[in-house]
Amino acid sequence: xxxxxxxxxxxxxxxxxxxxxxxxxxxxxxxxxxxxxxxxxxxxxxxxxxxxxxxxxxxxxxxxxxxxxxxxxxxxxxxxxxxxxxxxxxxxxxxxxxxxxxxxxxxxxxxxxxxxxxxxxxxxxxxxxxxxxxxxxxxxxxxxxxxxxxxxxxxxxxxxxxxxxxxxxxxxxxxxxxxxxxxxxxxxxxxxxxxxxxxxxxxxxxxxxxxxxxxxxxxxxxxxxxxxxxxxxxxxxxxxxxxxxxxxxxxxxxxxxxxxxxxxxxxxxxxxxxxxxxxxxxxxxxxxxxxxxxxxxxxxxxxxxxxxxxxxxxxxxxxxxxxxxxxxxxxxxxxxxxxxxxxxxxxxxxxxxxxxxxxxxxxxxxxxxxxxxxxxxxxxxxxxxxxxxxxxxxxxxxxxxxxxxxxxxxxxxxx
Amino acid sequence: xxxxxxxxxxxxxxxxxxxxxxxxxxxxxxxxxxxxxxxxxxxxxxxxxxxxxxxxxxxxxxxxxxxxxxxxxxxxxxxxxxxxxxxxxxxxxxxxxxxxxxxxxxxxxxxxxxxxxxxxxxxxxxxxxxxxxxxxxxxxxxxxxxxxxxxxxxxxxxxxxxxxxxxxxxxxxxxxxxxxxxxxxxxxxxxxxxxxxxxxxxxxxxxxxxxxxxxxxxxxxxxxxxxxxxxxxxxxxxxxxxxxxxxxxxxxxxxxxxxxxxxxxxxxxxxxxxxxxxxxxxxxxxxxxxxxxxxxxxxxxxxxxxxxxxxxxxxxxxxxxxxxxxxxxxxxxxxxxxxxxxxxxxxxxxxxxxxxxxxxxxxxxxxxxxxxxxxxxxxxxxxxxxxxxxxxxxxxxxxxxxxxxxxxxxxxxxxxxxxxxxxxxxxxxxxxxxxxxxxxxxxxxxxxxxxxxxxxxxxxxxxxxxxxxxxxxxxxxxxxxxxxxxxxxxxxxxxxxxxxxxxxxxxxxxxxxxxxxxxxxxxxxxxxxxxxxxxxxxxxxxxxxxxxxxxxxxxxxxxxxxxxx
Numbered sequence: 001x002x003x004x005x006x007x008x009x010x011x012x013x014x015x016x017x018x019x020x021x022x023x024x025x026x027x028x029x030x031x032x033x034x035x036x037x038x039x040x041x042x043x044x045x046x047x048x049x050x051x052x053x054x055x056x057x058x059x060x061x062x063x064x065x066x067x068x069x070x071x072x073x074x075x076x077x078x079x080x081x082x083x084x085x086x087x088x089x090x091x092x093x094x095x096x097x098x099x100x101x102x103x104x105x106x107x108x109x110x111x112x113x114x115x116x117x118x119x120x121x122x123x124x125x126x127x128x129x130x131x132x133x134x135x136x137x138x139x140x141x142x143x144x145x146x147x148x149x150x151x152x153x154x155x156x157x158x159x160x161x162x163x164x165x166x167x168x169x170x171x172x173x174x175x176x177x178x179x180x181x182x183x184x185x186x187x188x189x190x191x192x193x194x195x196x197x198x199x200x201x202x203x204x205x206x207x208x209x210x211x212x213x214x215x216x217x218x219x220x221x222x223x224x225x226x227x228x229x230x231x232x233x234x235x236x237x238x239x240x241x242x243x244x245x246x247x248x249x250x251x252x253x254x255x256x257x258x259x260x261x262x263x264x265x266x267x268x269x270x271x272x273x274x275x276x277x278x279x280x281x282x283x284x285x286x287x288x289x290x291x292x293x294x295x296x297x298x299x300x301x302x303x304x305x306x307x308x309x310x311x312x313x314x315x316x317x318x319x320x321x322x323x324x325x326x327x328x329x330x331x332x333x334x335x336x337x338x339x340x341x342x343x344x345x346x347x348x349x350x351x352x353x354x355x356x357x358x359x360x361x362x363x364x365x366x367x368x369x370x371x372x373x374x375x376x377x378x379x380x381x382x383x384x385x386x387x388x389x390x391x392x393x394x395x396x397x398x399x400x401x402x403x404x405x406x407x408x409x410x411x412x413x414x415x
Numbered sequence: 416x417x418x419x420x421x422x423x424x425x426x427x428x429x430x431x432x433x434x435x436x437x438x439x440x441x442x443x444x445x446x447x448x449x450x451x452x453x454x455x456x457x458x459x460x461x462x463x464x465x466x467x468x469x470x471x472x473x474x475x476x477x478x479x480x481x482x483x484x485x486x487x488x489x490x491x492x493x494x495x496x497x498x499x500x501x502x503x504x505x506x507x508x509x510x511x512x513x514x515x516x517x518x519x520x521x522x523x524x525x526x527x528x529x530x531x532x533x534x535x536x537x538x539x540x541x542x543x544x545x546x547x548x549x550x551x552x553x554x555x556x557x558x559x560x561x562x563x564x565x566x567x568x569x570x571x572x573x574x575x576x577x578x579x580x581x582x583x584x585x586x587x588x589x590x591x592x593x594x595x596x597x598x599x600x601x602x603x604x605x606x607x608x609x610x611x612x613x614x615x616x617x618x619x620x621x622x623x624x625x626x627x628x629x630x631x632x633x634x635x636x637x638x639x640x641x642x643x644x645x646x647x648x649x650x651x652x653x654x655x656x657x658x659x660x661x662x663x664x665x666x667x668x669x670x671x672x673x674x675x676x677x678x679x680x681x682x683x684x685x686x687x688x689x690x691x692x693x694x695x696x697x698x699x700x701x702x703x704x705x706x707x708x709x710x711x712x713x714x715x716x717x718x719x720x721x722x723x724x725x726x727x728x729x730x731x732x733x734x735x736x737x738x739x740x741x742x743x744x745x746x747x748x749x750x751x752x753x754x755x756x757x758x759x760x761x762x763x764x765x766x767x768x769x770x771x772x773x774x775x776x777x778x779x780x781x782x783x784x785x786x787x788x789x790x791x792x793x794x795x796x797x798x799x800x801x802x803x804x805x806x807x808x809x810x811x812x813x814x815x816x817x818x819x820x821x822x823x824x825x826x827x828x829x830x831x832x833x834x835x836x837x838x839x840x841x842x843x844x845x846x847x848x849x850x851x852x853x854x855x856x857x858x859x860x861x862x863x864x865x866x867x868x869x870x871x872x873x874x875x876x877x878x879x880x881x882x883x884x885x886x887x888x889x890x891x892x893x894x895x896x897x898x899x900x901x902x903x904x905x906x907x908x909x910x911x912x913x914x915x916x917x918x919x920x921x922x923x924x925x926x927x928x929x930x931x932x933x934x935x936x937x938x939x940x941x942x943x944x945x946x947x948x949x950x951x952x953x954x955x956x957x958x959x960x961x962x963x964x965x966x967x968x969x970x971x972x973x974x975x976x977x978x979x980x
Contacts (some may be wrong), residue, residue, distance in 0.1 A: 157589065174586055179458040179478045333567065333586065333593025334459045340504035343591050344542050364542065371500040374473045374493075375461045382472065 003257050007219065007227045008203060009243040012090045021135050023206035024096040027103055028142045030209065035104045036062070039205065041213025043225035048072055048161070048198030049274070049304045050379065051292045054205075058105050060185045061193045068194040069107040071098050071202055072166060073114040073121070076158040077275040078326065079306035082229035083199035085241040087114070087121035091128040097202040098149070099132075099139060100209060105195055108145055113152045113166050126151050158330035162378050163196035165332065176332045177378035198304075200229055221247030224291035228302070230254060234271075234309035235263050247291035251281065254290060255309055266311035270395065274303025276323050277383035279390035300390075316391045316398035321349040327384045338381030341372040345388065352402045359403050362392050419485040434465055434476035434487055443489050446498065446534050448505075448527065448619060449568040450477040452925075454577055457569050461501055462531070466491045473497060495536070502535045507542040509620060510549075510563050520564070521796070522621035525921050528566075547594075554602030556781050557610035557626055557774040558917075564622035565595050571614035571623055578910060580724075580889040583608045595622075607727040607980070609888065611720040611908045612774030612794075612917015625774045625918060628791040629800055635766040635791070636679040643766045644682045644754070645675050646746045646821070649690065650772040650832030650913035651795045653934035657920040658799035659809045663927065664934030671770075671798070672815035678805050685817045686769065687824030689742040689749065690831040690840070692956070693717065694947035696973050697739045697837075698844045699964040701903060705878075710734045712883075712901040715837050717741045719779035720908030722977060724888055729895070730979035735904075738974040740785065742831065743769050743776055746821065747788030748972050753960045757820070766790050770798050772832070772916030775908065784975050794918025823952040826857075826945035829938040834886035834912030835862035835869055836935070838905040842873055842882070843946045850876040857945055863936075865911050865928055868894045870901075886912050 027035050040055040061067050071094070075083040086094055094112075102110045114122050129149045140146050157175050159165045164178035167189045188194020204226060208216045217225045224246035233239045237260030244254065251271060255261065262268050270280045273290070279300040281288070288298045295302045310319070328346040331338045345368055348361040369385025376382045392399055416427045421438050428437045438445050448460035456478045464473035468486035473494065476487075488494060509528065517523055532538070552560040567586065572595060575581035583606055587596035597606045615623045635641050652668040661667060668685075675683045701713050716722060716737040725732055740748065746769065751762040768791045769776065780789040793801065802809050816822065827843050830836030839859045846854045861871035862882065867890035873880045882903045885891040887910040898904065909915040914931035924930070944950060961969045 176586075179456060179475075181480070329590040331590050331593075333588070333590055334457075334569075336460050336462075336505050336566075337501050339567070339591060339593065340501075340508055343508060343545055344504060346591070347543060347545055367500060368504065368542075371497050371504075375464045375475075375497050375501060377458055377461070 003244065003249045003253050004242045005227055005245045007243060007245075008200075008207060008229065009241075011093055011206070012086055012203075015090050015092065020092060021096045021099075023209050024100045024103070024135060025138065027100040027209045028138065032104045032106060035100075035209060038208050038213035039104070042208045042216040043213075044201065044204055044208065044216065045224070045292070046198060047200035047204070047228065047304065049077070049301075051302070054197065054201060057185060057195060057197075061105060061195060064193045065108075066192050067105050067107045068109045068111070068189045068192045069098070069102045069105055070163075070166065070170070070189065070194060070196045071110075071112040071199060072161065072163065072196050073112055073118070073199045074154045074160045074166060075115050075118070075199075075304075076154075076161045077277070077304050077306055079231060079233050079272070079275055079308045080304045081231045081233075082241050082305060084118055084121055085229070086199055086203060087118065087125055091121075091124040093206065094199060094203060095125070095128050095132060095149070096135070097206045099135060099147070101197070101202050101205050102147060103139065103143065104205070106143070107147070107195070109189075109192075110147055110149045111152055111170060111189075112149065113154060113160070113170060116154045116156050122151065122153055157332075158326075159332045159378070159380050162380060164378070166196060167194060176334045177380070179377070219245050221289075221291055221293070223293045228290070228305050230258075230290070230305045230307055232259050232307050232309070234307075235266065235311040235314070236309045237261055237263050244290060247289050247294065250289050251286040251307070254307060255286065259309065262309070262311050266313060269310050269312045269314055270316070270391075271310070272306070272308040272387065274301045275306040276308075276326065276387050277379075278303050279386045280394065282394045300386075316395040317349070317353055317402055320388045320391050321353050323387050324349045327380070331380065331384070332378075335377040335381055337372040338376045338384065341368040341381070342384060344368055345385065349388070352399065355402055355404055357403050362399060365389065365392065417481050417483050419481050419483070419487065421487045422489055428481055430480075432481050434474070434479050434481060435463060437481050438476060438487070438489050444534075445476045445489050446531055447477060448531060449570060451570050451573070451617065454570065454573040457573065460505070460568055462498055462535070464494060464497055464501075465489050466494050498535050499537055500541075502531060502537050503541040505566055506532070506537065507540060507544050508546065509566055510544075510546045520621040521615075521624040522619075522921065525923070526621065527619035552597070552602050553626070554604030555608060555610065555626065555778070556604065557777040558603050558608070558612055558615065559624055559626055560595070560603060561622050561624075562594055562596075564620050566620055566622075567593055567595060568619060569595070570617040570619065571595060574613050574617040578887050578889055579609065579611055579613055579908070580892045581607075581609065584614060609720040609724045609908060610775035610778040610917075611888070613909060615774065615917050616919070616921055625794050625797070626777055627797060628777070628793055629797050629804070632768055632791050632793060632801065633804070635768070640764065641766045642681045642760055642764050643679070643768060644684060644750050645680045645768045645770065646684045646686045646689075646743070647671055647675075647770045648686045648743070648772055648832070648913065649829055649836075649935065650916060650919070650931065651770050651798065653832065653931045653938070654772065654795050654914065654919045655798060656810075657922055657927075658796070659802075661810055663924065663930035664932075664937075666934050666938045669814035669816070670809060670812045672817055673812040674802050674805075674807050674809060676815055677807060677812070678801065680768075682818045683815070684746070684750075684821035685824050686742050686746055687828035687831070688821040688950075688952065689746040690828035691825055691947035691950045691953050692745055692973070693739055693742050693837075694827060694840050694844050695953060695957075695964050696969060697737050698841050698848060698948075700737055700739065701841065701845060702849060703965060705902070712898055712904045713737055714904045714906060717831065717837055718775070718906060718908045719773070720775040721888070721891065721906045723775070723778070723980070724891075724908065726977055726980040732895070732898075733977045733979065736977060738976065740973055740975045741779065743771065743792075744779065744785050744788050744975070745973050747780070747785075749821070749956075751788060752972060753956065754821070768793065770795070772913045772919045773909075774917040776918075795916075796918060796920055799920065820952055820956070823950060824942075825947050825950050826939035826942035827947045829942060830935055832913045832935045833863075833932050834865070834907050835859070835884045835905065836912060838862050838882055838884050838903065840947055841903070844948045846873070846875050847946065848948065849878075852876075854946070865932065867910075886910055886915075
C-alpha cells in the first residue's frame, strides 16, 4: 500500500498550466472576507514548526492598515528541503499563493526571504516575479495597491528562521530574536504589523480556496488538518519529499513504505521526527502517528517535518556533537542561557568524543538543557537541547563507551 | 488598573507595568544584569526569570508586562534553580580565576557579578571555566576594552547608542564568538568615539575602563627633578567621597588638597580658577559676536567629548563653537607660562596633572593643537586609587587650602560641574558686563536640574537672549535641530554634566546625580564671590599677564581651533 497522498504535491509537480494563477483569481473573486472564512474553517496551522493557527495570526491584523506579509523561505533546519522542492518545481504556485495571501491580509508589501544557499530557487522565484506583471496588475485593479514583491536573500544564519530574527535581517540589522511582546503582528518589519508564514503554509491557502475550508479540514485529524510535506532523509533507500495526510500514517510506515526501509543490510537505530531540535525515537517507539498532537504526546514534535533516519552505523555521540557544533555556531549570541549553555554543551560533547569526558557531564548536559528550555529567549535556545538529551536517555550505550572506566572510578572515589 | 498576585500578595498597578517594577513596589528585588534603567530592554541575561502560573516557560520580569489575575512567583524553587544555573553558565565564561583578575579589576570593589553571586546563591563553580582568549583594545587614549571580561550584556552598546547617539560599540561575530566591538574591529581609538566613558559606567564587569595614568603620576611625584602641579575639577570634589563612605554629595575639596600634598605634589591648584577665566574669555567672545554680528548661536567648548562629537558629526557647526580652550587646558597653558615665569621655573620641568570626572580629558590633552599643556589626567576613580595606594585615611585627613595664585575661585566656577552651570556662570557675568547693572537674582532656575534639554530667555538691557542647555549627546542632537532659535548653547557630553562624567565613581545609588548636583550648588551658595568677573585673582592675572580679555595674548594662550574629522 502506497501511503503517500498527492494533494499539494500534484500541483507542485504538474503545475497549473492550463490556467495560470487560477487560485489567486478565484480568491480575488471571492473577496477577502469569504476567503478568510474558508481559512478559519480549514483549521490550517503554520507549517514552519510552531504550528500556530494561521487564521488566528491573520485575524489579529484583519482591520489593520499597512500590513506586511513575509514568506519565510529561509529553510535552515538540517534535514528539511520541502520548501526548496516547492520553489524549484513550481515557483508560480508559491507566488500565486503568496499573492492570494497578501490579498486576504490586505498587505501593502510582500517579501520572500529565501535561504542564500538556494541559488536555483532564488533565480526561479526572481524570474517568476519578473514575469508576473499581469497578475500584479489584476491585484492592483482589485485592491488599489501597487504591490511589489521583493526577494530578500538570507546570509546564512539559522536563527533567521525565527520570525523576529528574520525581520531584523530584512531591516539590515543584526539578526537577533526580538523580545515578544510586541509580536510581529503588532510591531514587525519597520514597525509595521507583519505576518510571517512558511512557504508550505501559504501554499496550503491556494488549496483551501480551491476546495473550501470544509474539505481541507476533512483531511487529517483534530489539531492537524490537511496534509504535510515530509523531508525524508538519512539511511533509507528512497530519501525525498513526500506528502502525507496527517494523523493517518505512522512514522514506521513512512520509513518502510515511502522510504523503502533502511538502506543496505542494516538495522534501524533511531529516528529524528522533526529536525534536530526535536527528541529522537528509537526503534520500538516509531509506531506513533505523524501529526502535531501524537508526536507531542510521544515526547517529541513534528517541527517542520524533517524526518532523519539513522541505522546502527550512526554513532549517537558523533551526531550529538555535530548538533552541538551546529547550535554553537547558530545561537544568536544574545541570551545567556542559550549562548553559554551551548558553549558548555559543545565543550563537554567534544571532550566526550575524544575520550576525555566525565560521567557527570551527562547530568550537566541535561541540566543545562532544562535551564535553557525554560529560560531562553526564542525557539532556537528553548529546543536546542532536545535531541542531545533524548540521545543520552535513549541510547546511553553510545555515551558510556566514550566515558572511560578509570574516570568513573575516580569520580566514585571522590564521592 | 491591573490586579495581580506576586508571591501570593495582591497588588494593583497601572497597565503596562512590568513584573520587575511591580515586584519592586512590594519590595522584592529580582536580580537583573543586562537591564538598566533608562536603556531599552535587552532580554539577554535571563536572570530575572520568574514563574507565572499557567505558563510552561519562565518569562523575564524586565520585559513581561503584568496581566489581570496573573500569579507571579519571583523566588520559587524552579526560578531559583534556573537563575543559579544561568549564573553558573555565565560566570564560567568570565575570567576571574587567573592572573589575579579580581584584584586588579576596576570593579574589584563594586563588581556586579560578585553581588549577583551572593544574591543568587552561587558559591562554587559548577561548569568548567571556558575563558575567551585574553584580548585588549588599547587603541584609544581614553578608554580600554578588555574583551575577555566582557559578558556581552550589551549595556555599553545601548548606552552608546541610546544616551550618547554614538553607535560606536556594537555586537560583532556570530554564535559563541559574539562579542562587543567597534566598527570593523578597528578599535576605539580609530573610530568616531567621543571618549565620554559612559560605557565604563554602564559595564557591570569592569571590561571597559579608562587608560590609567596613576603610575606615571606617582613616578612624576617621586622624581625630584620635576615640579608637579595638580589641578582638581569642580565635579571631582562632590563625588570622591563615595569611594570612602562619605555622605553623598559632600564637598571634600579640602581633603583632596591635603591628600595630594601628602603624596608629594608641589602645588595643588583649582581648575575652578580657570573656569572663572573661561567665563571671562567666553563671555567676552559672546558679547563680541553679538555686537559685531558674529556667528551665533555660540556653543560652549568645555566638554571635550562634545568637541570631538561635533568634529565628526557637525563640521558645519565648528565656527559656532567658542574658541576658548577648556578650563583644564587653560590651566595647563597658564601653569607652563604665567606660573613658570612667576616662580622662575623652566616649563619643561613642570609636570601638569589634572584630576577630572572625565575620560575624554585624557584624549583632549593629547590633541595636536593643545599638546604639552597638560601631562596626565586622573579620573575621580584613579584619584581614589591613588589615595588608597598611599594608604591615606582620606576621611580623617585635616583640611587643606589650595595654593596661590590659582586657588581662588567663585561660586560661578563651582557650578561648571553640573549641566547648565557654565551657562549660568556666563549669564551672571554677561548680564553685568553688557548692562553695566548689578544682577540681583543669581540663580537661573530654568536651566538647572537633570532634564536633558533646558531653555530660558534672559532679558539683558531689553535684549532677549535665548539660551539652551543640553546634557547627554542624544539630547544635544535633538536640541541642535532647533539651534537657530538660540543665541547661546551649552552642551555637556555626559548626562547631568560633569557630575555624571565617565571618570566618576561607579555608583548603584539611584539618585546619585541629584546628590552630586546638590553638593555643587551648596558649594556655590557658600562662596563669598559668586560671579567670575569679581574674582580678584583673575583681575590680577589680566593686569599682570594677559592684558585684555580676548586680547592678543589672551587669544594666543587661551584659545584654540577645531578640525573636521
